[in-house]
Amino acid sequence: MTTVLDSPKARQPGDELSPELLADSELVDRYVDGRRRVTRLEAENAALLAEIDRRRAYEPDFFTTEAFLQSRVADSGKAARRCVAEARGLQEYPSVAMAYRAAEIDRPRVAMLLAASRVSPGLFQRDQEMLVETASTHTMAGTHQALEYWKQQADQVAAAADAEHLHRRRHLHASQSLGGMVRIDGELDPIGGRTVIIALRSLADAGAIDRVDDRTPEQRRADALVELCADHLQHGDVAESGGSKPQVIVTVSLDALRGRAGEPCELDAETVITPEAARRIACDASVSRVLMRGESEVLDVGRTTRVVPAAIRRALVVRDKGCTHPGCDRPHHWCDVHHVVHWADGGDTGLENLVLLCRRHHRTAHEGRTSGQSRE
């Protein structure tokens, strides 16, 4: 009796295609071979599509080859554009097409090569054989890098134009959505984007040392962005406009600060915030008292003063060094001054009633009282 070690079940005639019946080596061979066959089929299909495109072989209702693909094979608009660009590109560069048909390079590499060709079609024509050779022998990352160098060397002007094109595409939107949340989206050029990623990561990772940190990575990045901006407003070289530095303005009644609900509590006179959030912001802010009669008549406006004078803040920095929340190591310049007994409740702005808390733990101390108690 023979035992086939790699095969858990005995093979029956007619079911040799079933993967669980294949020996390890055969399984692997078939998979790798399958991948190559798929690549060859893709190359063949690209050639068919190029001919369809050239002849406009589809029904006249479809005005473009892309529309034909969307309708007949249910491609998305983006996928259809990619297929057509690939088919046309392969017609231009026979070395790429040949290597594709022989499955020496796969579809993602073809896409990378054709994208590089756009920088300088003439020079790509000249160098295509060498570039295909590189793509067929390197990893995706290696191919990408080699192509980047080729772009720079082949035509510095074109490469610069390409980089300039990316740079010009940069944009950022920050808009308030319903419910007061602010939506941020945009695209940055490679260098600017890298700067942002590194800055956000350094801030987001610093918080991760804290073992009780239960924020998701996404929440950490969001907090990091807010911290960067708050730090800029607080310590940065911010240009004054209209006689004062740009800042977040909270309008709140004294009653609301003392915890009475239903009183106005507004951010920049548009977003309603909770009284507790207003109390947190007021802990360490500049305050000006506006005396009102009724809803609209201003009787008197007081001077704007810092709740925590600079000298007391300095003394606090010497004593606390950074956030006083257990396990948190945020340095003092990322910290707010927190009143253990709020000044609105008669708490004193003296060292014995103040502690440094990073913005996250300051928020916990006010709005998430469960774990946020500061040190005694």
Ligand SMILES: [Zn+2]
């Ligand atoms: Zn506070």
Ligand SMILES: [Zn+2]
């Ligand atoms: Zn902290």
